[in-house]
Amino acid sequence: MGRKFSFYGNTTDLARRLLGQRLIHESSEGTVVGKIVETEAYLSDDPACHGYRGETPRTKTLFGPPGRSYVYFIYGMYHCFNIVSAPAGVGEGVLIRAVEPTDGIELMQFRRSRNKLEDLTSGPGKVASAFGITLKHNGFELTTGPLRIEPGSSESRKVVTTTRIGISRGEDLLLRFYLKGNPHVSKF
């Protein structure tokens, strides 16, 4: 405890290293914790990345310093939680696609209106919902504060690399990473 996760390094490497780390959110409703099991990297020269066309009001935090949250609203009902990964001025991030619930499971079940463990956080919209992450959490420091990443286990030997999900440009890029065999991954 008390160790800090380092956000230093290139975005693709960070997406891999985030697997196995702990995502924590302390709120007035309670604390929820999960182990990250699936991520996707979004690069500045990648047409699927929100930073591809330069900075806009929405993507301001994506172009800020690394180690902060970038949260956006999509499809009129869901939020996606990302981690800013590149130095200020470069718009890159890592999408947290799935986690394995470890603590605060009852609160996650309440927020999701679902009981089955595999249905709680097996997708980016589900993770944001179960963790109570909304647009208010955009731009948060993730090393300290109520929403943060703490070092977990090293799972580098179990990482599977595939193409990303749900995008219409840059589909051929191998920028999705997940832990082999983990039942909380969104799709195999």
Next chain:
DNA sequence: GTCCTGATCCTCT
């Protein structure tokens, strides 16, 4: 201002 798209999830067939 209008139009359209989207890094999703759920329900129903």
Next chain:
DNA sequence: GAGGATCAGGACG
């Protein structure tokens, strides 16, 4: 497997 929900941001004029 298909379709609908539902809205903010960006492109365009």
